[in-house]
Amino acid sequence: MASCTIHTAPYSCSISRPAAKAFSLGFHQRHQQLIFFSSGRRSAVVCSAEKTVVIGLAADSGCGKSTFMRRLTSVFGGAAEPPRGGNPDSNTLISDTTTVICLDDYHSLDRTGRKEKGVTALDPRANDFDLMYEQVKAIKDGVAVEKPIYNHVTGLLDPPELIKPPKILVIEGLHPMYDSRVRDLLDFSIYLDISNEVKFAWKIQRDMAERGHSLESIKASIEARKPDFDAYIDPQKQYADAVIEVLPTQLIPDDDEGKVLRVRLIMKEGVKRFAPIYLFDEGSTISWIPCGRKLTCSYPGIKFFYGPETYFSNEVSVVEMDGKFDRLDELIYVESHLSNLSTKFYGEVTQQMLKHSDFPGSNNGTGLFQTIVGLKIRDLYEQIVAERAAASAAAAKV
Amino acid sequence: MATAAAVGVSLSAPIRTVPVAKAELLGRKPVRIGQMLPLQRMAAAAGRGRVVVVKGTQSSTPPDISEKVEESIKKAEEACAGDAVSGECAAAWDEVEELSAAASHAREALKANSDPLENYCKDNPEADECRTYDN
Numbered sequence: 001m002a003s004c005t006i007h008t009a010p011y012s013c014s015i016s017r018p019a020a021k022a023f024s025l026g027f028h029q030r031h032q033q034l035i036f037f038s039s040g041r042r043s044a045v046v047c048s049a050e051k052t053v054v055i056g057l058a059a060d061s062g063c064g065k066s067t068f069m070r071r072l073t074s075v076f077g078g079a080a081e082p083p084r085g086g087n088p089d090s091n092t093l094i095s096d097t098t099t100v101i102c103l104d105d106y107h108s109l110d111r112t113g114r115k116e117k118g119v120t121a122l123d124p125r126a127n128d129f130d131l132m133y134e135q136v137k138a139i140k141d142g143v144a145v146e147k148p149i150y151n152h153v154t155g156l157l158d159p160p161e162l163i164k165p166p167k168i169l170v171i172e173g174l175h176p177m178y179d180s181r182v183r184d185l186l187d188f189s190i191y192l193d194i195s196n197e198v199k200f201a202w203k204i205q206r207d208m209a210e211r212g213h214s215l216e217s218i219k220a221s222i223e224a225r226k227p228d229f230d231a232y233i234d235p236q237k238q239y240a241d242a243v244i245e246v247l248p249t250q251l252i253p254d255d256d257e258g259k260v261l262r263v264r265l266i267m268k269e270g271v272k273r274f275a276p277i278y279l280f281d282e283g284s285t286i287s288w289i290p291c292g293r294k295l296t297c298s299y300p301g302i303k304f305f306y307g308p309e310t311y312f313s314n315e316v317s318v319v320e321m322d323g324k325f326d327r328l329d330e331l332i333y334v335e336s337h338l339s340n341l342s343t344k345f346y347g348e349v350t351q352q353m354l355k356h357s358d359f360p361g362s363n364n365g366t367g368l369f370q371t372i373v374g375l376k377i378r379d380l381y382e383q384i385v386a387e388r389a390a391a392s393a394a395a396a397k398v
Numbered sequence: 399m400a401t402a403a404a405v406g407v408s409l410s411a412p413i414r415t416v417p418v419a420k421a422e423l424l425g426r427k428p429v430r431i432g433q434m435l436p437l438q439r440m441a442a443a444a445g446r447g448r449v450v451v452v453k454g455t456q457s458s459t460p461p462d463i464s465e466k467v468e469e470s471i472k473k474a475e476e477a478c479a480g481d482a483v484s485g486e487c488a489a490a491w492d493e494v495e496e497l498s499a500a501a502s503h504a505r506e507a508l509k510a511n512s513d514p515l516e517n518y519c520k521d522n523p524e525a526d527e528c529r530t531y532d533n
Contacts, residue, residue, distance in 0.1 A: 081520075111493060118485025120492035152500045153463065155493070206502050210459065212468030217494070220478070224491035 051388070052140045052165045053381050056176030056189040058236050060199075060229070067359045068192065068370045069172060073098050075352060075374035076168065086161050089151045099166040103173025104150045106132040111155025122174055122228040129179040136185050139165045168381055177236040188274065188380055190373060191240035195247045196222070201258030238312035241271045242376075244369050251300035251322055260300060262322040263365025265372070269308075269315040273383045276317040277340045277372060279306035283317075288337075295333050298326050302334070321365035328354070334368075341372060342379035349375065458508055459501045467497045 059066060073080040073095045080093035080100060091102030108128040109117065119126050135145045146160040177183045177191070194202070200222060207213045237243055243266040249255055250262055267276035279286045285307035291297035302323035309318050319338070325331050328350070335341070335349045343349060352371045353362055361367040459467075474490035481487060511517060519528035 111496070115486070115489050115493070118489050120488050121496065122492070152496060152503075153466075155496070203498075207498050210467055210498065210501060211464055212471045213498070217471050217475070220474070221491045221494050221498075224474075224478070224488045225495060228488060228492075 051142065053168045053187050053384055054136060054140050054185050055168065055170045055377055056182075056186040057170060057172040057192070058174065058176050058190070058233065058240065059172060059192040060174065060194065060233070066172070067361060067367075069093065069100050069170070070359065071352070071356060071367070071370045072170065072374045072377065073100065074355065075371070075378055083161065087149050087151075087158055089153055089158065090149055090161055091152070092147075092149075092161065092163065094166070097166065098168045098170060099163060100170045100172055101147065101163065102150070103127075103132065103171055103175055104152070105148050106173075107150050107157065110150070110157050120225060120228045122225060122232050124175065124178060124232055127175060129175075129182065132175075133179060133181045133185070135163075136169070136171060136182055139163060139169055140185055141165075168377075174233055175236070177239045178232065183239055187384065188271075188377055189240045189242075191237050191243045193237060193243055193245040195245070197248045197256070198246050198258050198261065201256060205258075238314070241268045241274060242266065242373055243311070244366070244373070246366060249300070249322055251303065260322075260324050261361075261364045261366060262320065263369055264318055264320040265365075265369040266309075266311055267317050267319075268311075269317060273380045274376060275340050275342075277319055277338055277376075278317060279304060279319060279338060282339070283308060290330070290333055290337070295330060297323075297330060300324075302330065304334070319369075321368060324364045325368075326363070331368075338372075342375045459505050460508070463497065463501045463504050467494070467501050470494045470497050 057068065059068065069080065073093065076095065076097045078095040078097070080095040080098060082088075082090050083092055083094050091105060093100040104121070106128050107114075107121065107126055109119070109126045114121065114126050117125070121127075131148075135147055138145050142165045144162055144164045147163045148160045149158040150156075151158050171182075171186075176186065177189055183189070200219070203218050203222065204215070207218050208215075243264075245264040245266060247262045247264070248258070249260040252260055265277070267274070269276065279288060286305070288304040288306070289301065290304065291301045300323055302321065302325070304322075305318070305320040307318060309316050311318075321334075325334075331350045331353060332347055335347065338349075341349060349368070349371055352374070353367055356362060356367075359367065361370070470490070470493050474487070474494050477484075477490040478487040515527065519525065522528060
């Protein structure tokens with residue numbers, strides 16, 4: 001392999017960030033860039049064999065430890081763990097192929113600072129988008145960075161940790177698509193849209209066991225964050241390539257437990273390297289109840305919908321599932337009727353769901369669509385790798 | 399009777415302890431949520447001529463985080479008593495949300511670390527006890 005030569009301007013080391021510690025420049029990956037000379041003139045043609053693929057995930061519920069992350073990293077193989085030997089309160093997760101970064105680490109104001117200014121963490125004023133852009137760009141180009149750590153327990157900004165460029169970088173948090181520069185770096189973006197009723201039900205389940213919390217305090221907490229959420233986080237939906245929308249079920253009247261859910265996978269059309277999944281016939285509108293003669297389901301059953309729609313003036317395809325899975329054969333039956341799943345073998349979606357049957361959402365559309373999106377991302381990654389290999393092979397022949 | 403019941407000694411009248419969610423303890427109107435319905439039934443059944451001792455539901459959150467959550471809720475309620483739509487009020491409740499999320503993660507981490515076999519296998523996946531057969 002040719003030796004590495006740095007051809008882009010290196011990142012200036014004069015970034016002074018929170019702990020007043022100068023960041024190290026980092027190092028390039030081996031075999032990362034090849035430079036070709038043509039017709040005696042220096043024309044730098046970069047053929048990166050291993051440029052990092054960047055995925056953005058917008059979600060309200062914390063960082064890196066969410067179920068979606070665990071499913072996603074599991075599709076790529078291996079369990080993602082916090083970095084060993086580092087800060088125990090680090091939000092980063094690292095597996096063999098994937099690194100998950102929590103965007104809370106780019107808070108410019110710590111908890112005290114935010115309280116003084118009277119801003120929530122949702123407010124862009126509490127986040128350093130310049131640093132976010134610089135570091136994500138650096139990692140994408142193969143340069144390791146010293147990323148700050150936001151400690152959720154103490155509410156302080158801890159000394160930075162070293163992040164080496166992985167094959168796949170996932171940035172998870174409240175604002176992955178807020179800044180347009182960061183948005184352009186993303187190879188794929190996902191928005192997890194939980195409706196207010198479901199959010200309320202989930203937060204009750206999460207917080208009722210806590211001393212000090214009551215129904216009123218949970219409600220007040222959601223209400224107080226809502227204005228900032230609607231103003232800054234919600235609009236990112238329109239930029240996402242895939243939106244997973246979680247709504248209360250329509251199968252059970254007046255359900256407030258949030259155990260049976262209606263989940264919609266909204267996929268943007270025309271996204272490079274992403275072929276939306278479909279039911280039976282691409283482009284048509286299908287309403288499907290799989291339960292019947294061949295498949296028996298228990299109450300309340302399962303209902304599917306597929307069709308083209310318009311979402312924030314984008315052309316999208318929507319696959320919707322309402323209900324829950326009770327048995328393995330329901331899951332495999334549904335999988336066998338969905339198309340364009342990008343599975344490597346028949347039953348892969350079912351296998352992945354079973355692997356994590358203890359995760360929340362494993363028996364409804366949230367788990368199903370999260371797993372499918374994970375497979376789609378794997379497919380996107382493999383396409384990028386294949387393209388790059390083809391490009392460098394073609395360039396080598398020249 | 400109540401003290402003996404707290405210790406768990408059985409006396410002539412069978413005593414049943416009923417874990418009750420906090421809302422009922424404070425006498426607030428219990429809301430119809432899945433986890434509460436069976437408890438209401440239990441409490442009703444227990445009330446028929448038996449001594450009932452209620453104890454708060456045990457949370458497995460580490461106490462320091464639990465305290466932080468409690469404190470932050472109190473502070474938030476104070477901050478919002480004045481002006482319910484101010485930035486301070488929103489920031490205070492945002493802090494409550496952040497700490498509640500941290501508490502729930504801590505609870506999960508405790509659960510995840512509680513199995514000694516799992517912990518051993520994380521560090522030694524090649525050991526005989528840890529071999530899994532996926533295919």
